[in-house]
Amino acid sequence: MSEKNADLHGNVLEQSPVALLVIDMINDLEFPEGEEFVQSSEQAAQNIVRLKEQARQHRIPVIYANDNFGRWRSDFNEVIEHVLHDQVRGQRLAELLRPDQDDYFVLKPKHSAFYATTLSTLLQYFQVKRLILTGISTDSCIAFTASDAYMRDYEVYVPSDCTTARNEEFTKTTLDFLERSVHANTTPSTELDLGKLRHQ
Amino acid sequence: MSEKNADLHGNVLEQSPVALLVIDMINDLEFPEGEEFVQSSEQAAQNIVRLKEQARQHRIPVIYANDNFGRWRSDFNEVIEHVLHDQVRGQRLAELLRPDQDDYFVLKPKHSAFYATTLSTLLQYFQVKRLILTGISTDSCIAFTASDAYMRDYEVYVPSDCTTARNEEFTKTTLDFLERSVHANTTPSTELDLGKLRHQ
Amino acid sequence: MSEKNADLHGNVLEQSPVALLVIDMINDLEFPEGEEFVQSSEQAAQNIVRLKEQARQHRIPVIYANDNFGRWRSDFNEVIEHVLHDQVRGQRLAELLRPDQDDYFVLKPKHSAFYATTLSTLLQYFQVKRLILTGISTDSCIAFTASDAYMRDYEVYVPSDCTTARNEEFTKTTLDFLERSVHANTTPSTELDLGKLRHQ
Amino acid sequence: MSEKNADLHGNVLEQSPVALLVIDMINDLEFPEGEEFVQSSEQAAQNIVRLKEQARQHRIPVIYANDNFGRWRSDFNEVIEHVLHDQVRGQRLAELLRPDQDDYFVLKPKHSAFYATTLSTLLQYFQVKRLILTGISTDSCIAFTASDAYMRDYEVYVPSDCTTARNEEFTKTTLDFLERSVHANTTPSTELDLGKLRHQ
Numbered sequence: 001m002s003e004k005n006a007d008l009h010g011n012v013l014e015q016s017p018v019a020l021l022v023i024d025m026i027n028d029l030e031f032p033e034g035e036e037f038v039q040s041s042e043q044a045a046q047n048i049v050r051l052k053e054q055a056r057q058h059r060i061p062v063i064y065a066n067d068n069f070g071r072w073r074s075d076f077n078e079v080i081e082h083v084l085h086d087q088v089r090g091q092r093l094a095e096l097l098r099p100d101q102d103d104y105f106v107l108k109p110k111h112s113a114f115y116a117t118t119l120s121t122l123l124q125y126f127q128v129k130r131l132i133l134t135g136i137s138t139d140s141c142i143a144f145t146a147s148d149a150y151m152r153d154y155e156v157y158v159p160s161d162c163t164t165a166r167n168e169e170f171t172k173t174t175l176d177f178l179e180r181s182v183h184a185n186t187t188p189s190t191e192l193d194l195g196k197l198r199h200q
Numbered sequence: 201m202s203e204k205n206a207d208l209h210g211n212v213l214e215q216s217p218v219a220l221l222v223i224d225m226i227n228d229l230e231f232p233e234g235e236e237f238v239q240s241s242e243q244a245a246q247n248i249v250r251l252k253e254q255a256r257q258h259r260i261p262v263i264y265a266n267d268n269f270g271r272w273r274s275d276f277n278e279v280i281e282h283v284l285h286d287q288v289r290g291q292r293l294a295e296l297l298r299p300d301q302d303d304y305f306v307l308k309p310k311h312s313a314f315y316a317t318t319l320s321t322l323l324q325y326f327q328v329k330r331l332i333l334t335g336i337s338t339d340s341c342i343a344f345t346a347s348d349a350y351m352r353d354y355e356v357y358v359p360s361d362c363t364t365a366r367n368e369e370f371t372k373t374t375l376d377f378l379e380r381s382v383h384a385n386t387t388p389s390t391e392l393d394l395g396k397l398r399h400q
Numbered sequence: 401m402s403e404k405n406a407d408l409h410g411n412v413l414e415q416s417p418v419a420l421l422v423i424d425m426i427n428d429l430e431f432p433e434g435e436e437f438v439q440s441s442e443q444a445a446q447n448i449v450r451l452k453e454q455a456r457q458h459r460i461p462v463i464y465a466n467d468n469f470g471r472w473r474s475d476f477n478e479v480i481e482h483v484l485h486d487q488v489r490g491q492r493l494a495e496l497l498r499p500d501q502d503d504y505f506v507l508k509p510k511h512s513a514f515y516a517t518t519l520s521t522l523l524q525y526f527q528v529k530r531l532i533l534t535g536i537s538t539d540s541c542i543a544f545t546a547s548d549a550y551m552r553d554y555e556v557y558v559p560s561d562c563t564t565a566r567n568e569e570f571t572k573t574t575l576d577f578l579e580r581s582v583h584a585n586t587t588p589s590t591e592l593d594l595g596k597l598r599h600q
Numbered sequence: 601m602s603e604k605n606a607d608l609h610g611n612v613l614e615q616s617p618v619a620l621l622v623i624d625m626i627n628d629l630e631f632p633e634g635e636e637f638v639q640s641s642e643q644a645a646q647n648i649v650r651l652k653e654q655a656r657q658h659r660i661p662v663i664y665a666n667d668n669f670g671r672w673r674s675d676f677n678e679v680i681e682h683v684l685h686d687q688v689r690g691q692r693l694a695e696l697l698r699p700d701q702d703d704y705f706v707l708k709p710k711h712s713a714f715y716a717t718t719l720s721t722l723l724q725y726f727q728v729k730r731l732i733l734t735g736i737s738t739d740s741c742i743a744f745t746a747s748d749a750y751m752r753d754y755e756v757y758v759p760s761d762c763t764t765a766r767n768e769e770f771t772k773t774t775l776d777f778l779e780r781s782v783h784a785n786t787t788p789s790t791e792l793d794l795g796k797l798r799h800q
Contacts (some may be wrong), residue, residue, distance in 0.1 A: 013272070034216075049433050068318075071302050072213070072305070072318075072322060073301075073302065073303065073304055073305070075275035075276055075277060075305070076275055077275060077277070102273065103273065103274075104272050104273055105272070105273070105275070107318070109318045109321045109322070110321065110551040111547070111550075111551055112547070112551060114499050115551050116317070116318045116320060116321045117316070117317075117318065118272075118307070118308075118309045118316045118317065120316060121309045121310065121316045122272060122309070139580055140579060140583050143547070143577075143581060144547045144551070144581075146513070147543070147544045147547055150511075151510040151512060151544070152509055152514050170580065173576070173577065174577060176573070177539060177543075177573065177574060177577055180539055180570065181539050181540050181543060181544075184479070244603060300699070310751040311750075311751055312747070312751060313748070315751050339777060339780055339781050340781050343777075343781060344747045344751070344781075345746055347711070347712070347743070347744045350711075351710040351711055351712060351715050351744070370780065372610065373773050373776070374777060376773070377739060377743075377773065377774060377777055380739055380770065381739050381740050381744075413672070472613070472704050472705070472718075472722060473679060473701075473702065473704055473705070474678055475675035475705070476675055477677070478677060488642065501673075502673065503673065504672050504673055505672075505673070505675070507718070508718075509718045509721045509722070510721070516718045516720060516721045517716070517717075517718065518668075518672075518707070518708075518709045518716045518717065519712065520697070520716060521709045521716045522672060522709070
């Protein structure tokens with residue numbers, strides 16, 4: 001309610017020109033076509049886990065931007081608990097990508113991680129210039145977030161092995177679309193050098 | 201990540217033309233001039249408690265719009281725990297206004313409850329037309345939220361006994377300002393008939 | 401500066417559940433790949449002209465959402481004059497789609513017609529529910545505007561014969577993407593019944 | 601419709617850490633309490649004219665942020681023509697503050713110059729850090745714009761002799777409020793050194 005502009009209440013965020021977004025991976029996959037996501041999203045999750053390790057080494061902030069699944073009354077921890085313990089399709093995703101103590105959260109009510117959320121403000125305090133987008137689904141939340149990032153002048157990375165749509169064709173054509181429309185760099189995570197992106 | 205537009209994942213929100221906002225009352229008051237708020241904000245808290253009871257009777261949603269105090273990594277429950285248990289000036293506020301199971305939360309990074317938050321989206325799903333603003337501080341977060349509400353065409357209520365600034369003069373001149381600039385209705389909570397507002 | 405909320409200064413906008421957007425068709429096409437757009441965008445323009453006539457019959461508002469081409473100091477009329485008279489590739493587009501006296505304008509600084517513009521406010525005063533998107537380029541401004549429209553709960557129409565990308569394949573795959581990601585209705589304009597959309 | 605992120609279509613804006621906003625001074629004053637503004641706003645206009653001259657000397661951009669008065673179909677030039685030639689109360693304001701060739705425009709649909717406009721994007725491309733707000737009315741559009749500027753981390757200047765409300769008391773209490781709530785610097789324009797602000 002009072003002074004916060006200079007330093008956000010003394011919580012000076014360590015600056016980083018890069019941020020890693022993990023989008024909708026805490027996900028029960030209990031929607032009609034969810035079954036089609038189980039295998040490919042677990043593969044993506046394993047790749048994101050390795051990217052998170054690299055991010056930690058290089059002091060790159062990791063931000064979970066996650067659907068609140070209409071649970072306006074609860075918080076992200078309850079969403080995590082639900083996916084971990086309620087016998088849902090997405091359980092393995094949450095086991096792999098359970099947030100760490102120093103990860104950041106943004107609950108999003110719609111598809112884009114920028115729409116009606118604090119993401120812009122958070123990125124501005126980090127002084128981020130490059131955004132690495134990972135998660136599901138490539139042709140919905142990833143594509144919408146990528147468009148919004150591009151209009152806000154971020155360089156957009158969508159590592160091709162850290163995202164998936166319902167099937168390979170949809171993933172592929174959407175990545176092609178993002179290369180054209182937002183100049184997304186889709187280099188797979190195994191070939192991304194986060195240290196270099198951090199210090200460019 | 202998928203279908204949500206029709207019903208926000210099946211969580212159809214019960215419609216209400218009125219919503220009650222409780223702004224920054226979960227607050228440790230541990231800022232320089234915080235001591236000046238202790239007494240008047242406890243009085244406001246007691247009045248808000250009674251307004252919340254009336255709201256529950258009439259099925260009016262209660263939304264906590266609260267500063268995250270720069271704690272981008274935690275959630276509202278941790279903020280509540282901090283104020284309840286860390287021997288801070290605002291402890292009594294949190295005891296009085298501890299959120300109920302069916303209250304809603306919006307974590308806000310800046311002064312206005314609308315800025316970089318999901319509030320607009322949430323109010324739209326409730327089909328709210330009238331907003332009752334309560335909390336602290338009258339001449340910062342309340343005033344900024346009132347301006348934003350007015351520009352979005354909400355009718356604005358700021359019950360004069362449910363808000364406070366650092367001193368009575370600041371509270372009074374800001375309420376006068378809000379009557380002029382956003383046509384705020386500042387009728388004290390004791391004279392507000394929520395049932396009537398709900399069914400107008 | 402004063403009273404405007406009730407009626408926008410007495411300019412009560414006639415309500416319509418449908419609006420027709422014409423995106424970036426006032427366009428000199430003087431960018432590197434512009435030559436590839438000349439033929440297909442003139443075809444689209446001719447189809448949009450017929451859709452505009454239908455819109456006028458049914459009192460559906462037509463809104464030009466146009467790039468300001470970095471001309472922050474000028475207005476839309478100067479953009480139109482430039483395209484009409486400066487011997488540019490897009491001259492024929494402007495001749496076909498020169499705005500009428502009762503069309504509306506939104507100058508947009510980025511790709512989406514919603515980003516940093518008054519479009520949302522304008523649509524809200526019209527009480528629009530269905531948005532018909534036309535113009536160029538399918539895989540940039542049209543796609544970005546469609547995503548933003550979908551997140552704001554509009555029903556999205558993108559008549560397949562009123563939009564184009566650099567080539568037919570890009571147009572086609574982007575329309576497929578929009579059918580999947582925002583449930584866009586891509587019925588060609590010749591089969592759209594605006595009267596029915598207006599009165600649904 | 602295509603490449604614009606790097607340089608806004610080749611229109612690289614000259615960077616400036618300061619911008620001067622002229623808010624709602626192109627104004628017919630033909631609203632109920634408009635008569636009360638005639639004298640004091642002409643005095644403010646004369647002070648703004650001198651501030652504009654100083655701004656030009658120091659290559660500080662001048663941005664007119666003006667109500668569109670519900671004229672969604674017209675542009676700023678038509679608003680200017682109306683005020684200059686239609687025998688309205690605000691004619692003298694427009695004569696004094698007629699925009700120059702190199703001034704910028706932002707048409708705003710509501711009170712704050714930031715709400716549903718391109719202002720944020722424009723300021724970002726200028727790399728502005730300090731905003732000087734001038735115009736009318738102090739307790740509406742100026743106050744709302746000041747709040748929005750503060751939440752976006754701009755340093756806010758509201759020279760006390762370049763703004764007015766309906767009467768001196770309202771002007772004075774709102775300036776006091778802005779000093780408290782957004783830490784506005786209200787030094788009168790005669791004592792402001794724009795050269796210093798430009799090169800800080």
